[in-house]
Amino acid sequence: MSILVAGGAGYIGSHVCKMLNQKGFDIVVYDNLSHGYKEFAKWGEFIPGDISDEKLLENIFKYYNIEAVMHFCAYIEVGESVINPQKYYINNVSNTITLLKVMLKNNVNKFIFSSTAAVYGMPERIPIKEDDPKNPINPYGRSKWMVEQILEDYDKSYGLKSIRFRYFNAAGADEDAEIGEAHNPETHLIPLILDAALGIREDIKIFGTNYDTKDGTCIRDFIHVNDLADAHIKGLEYLLDGGETDYFNLGSGEGYSVREVIETVKRVTKKDFKVVETERRPGDPPYLIADSEKARSKLNWSPKYSLEEIIKTALKWHIKLRGKS
Numbered sequence: 606m607s608i609l610v611a612g613g614a615g616y617i618g619s620h621v622c623k624m625l626n627q628k629g630f631d632i633v634v635y636d637n638l639s640h641g642y643k644e645f646a647k648w649g650e651f652i653p654g655d656i657s658d659e660k661l662l663e664n665i666f667k668y669y670n671i672e673a674v675m676h677f678c679a680y681i682e683v684g685e686s687v688i689n690p691q692k693y694y695i696n697n698v699s700n701t702i703t704l705l706k707v708m709l710k711n712n713v714n715k716f717i718f719s720s721t722a723a724v725y726g727m728p729e730r731i732p733i734k735e736d737d738p739k740n741p742i743n744p745y746g747r748s749k750w751m752v753e754q755i756l757e758d759y760d761k762s763y764g765l766k767s768i769r770f771r772y773f774n775a776a777g778a779d780e781d782a783e784i785g786e787a788h789n790p791e792t793h794l795i796p797l798i799l800d801a802a803l804g805i806r807e808d809i810k811i812f813g814t815n816y817d818t819k820d821g822t823c824i825r826d827f828i829h830v831n832d833l834a835d836a837h838i839k840g841l842e843y844l845l846d847g848g849e850t851d852y853f854n855l856g857s858g859e860g861y862s863v864r865e866v867i868e869t870v871k872r873v874t875k876k877d878f879k880v881v882e883t884e885r886r887p888g889d890p891p892y893l894i895a896d897s898e899k900a901r902s903k904l905n906w907s908p909k910y911s912l913e914e915i916i917k918t919a920l921k922w923h924i925k926l927r928g929k930s
């Protein structure tokens with residue numbers, strides 16, 4: 606029996622594959638390498654392909670004995686989703702429906718889905734609980750929320766059991782620095798600050814210093830990618846044990862401001878660099894902090910990495926990635 610990991614050559618998918626492999630699962634990694642890297646598909650069998658390719662998926666399901674599917678293939682850039690929503694709805698929604706269609710046809714009914722804190726939009730209260738209102742404010746968030754609703758319908762009508770994980774700010778890297786975050790273009794805060802610390806960028810810009818927060822900058826909940834991976838293993842085991850469809854926030858429950866993250870990078874790297882205060886970035890909620898009590902109690906999950914450890918692991922990987930110390 607194998608686990609099909611769609612998007613297993615990407616940032617979060619590859620960390621999940623490494624952990625699945627350590628736990629003794631057989632894996633088939635399926636990735637079109639549009640945003641993933643062949644070198645990240647180190648564990649299990651790698652098959653290049655796109656989730657829109659129904660025929661190829663059919664063949665994979667026929668050839669391998671697939672027991673469950675984990676789905677990490679998605680476009681994730683909020684700004685791009687506003688400029689080109691079609692790209693997001695076709696890939697994140699329509700192609701996901703194709704993948705589900707092939708699963709149903711082959712009687713595979715266990716599915717783990719990567720969702721996002723962006724389904725909540727501008728949260729009405731902090732920390733955010735799973736049943737708080739879903740008001741996504743961009744096509745990216747809407748595409749994820751659409752799939753979440755589709756999965757509810759597919760359980761009721763077809764008995765497809767799923768776990769949806771709503772990630773907060775995924776960060777950090779593999780402790781051995783074999784894999785890590787390598788987005789192109791990079792828009793995420795921690796890798797950009799590391800670029801400033803390594804002298805690859807001349808500064809880090811703070812997007813907005815007049816939010817109603819303790820120091821005027823946005824507050825985020827950073828969660829280490831291995832803590833996310835651990836939740837995926839627990840979610841998979843839960844479904845394999847006959848668990849019902851469910852959905853969970855995955856965050857540390859701790860909020861750090863953009864300024865605090867910059868200060869932590871300065872402390873960890875022992876480097877000083879220029880910090881430039883600029884305008885707000887449209888669509889940024891002032892606070893995003895998860896209440897992850899449900900994952901803690903139902904999945905027995907508890908995140909282990911502090912912000913400092915997140916930054917230390919990210920730094921080790923980033924030095925390797927940029928080829929510069």
Ligand code: UFG
Nearest residue numbers: 721722723773774792793794797810811812823863886889
């Ligand atoms: N930021 C800066 N300067 C930068 C980059 C980011 O100040 O150069 C700030 C942002 O404005 C934001 C914070 O750092 O306040 C974090 O930004 P990221 O881009 O790293 O992450 P987001 O919080 O925007 O993204 C997260 C998830 C997305 C999700 C989004 C929902 O990673 O998947 O929250 O708002 F869509």
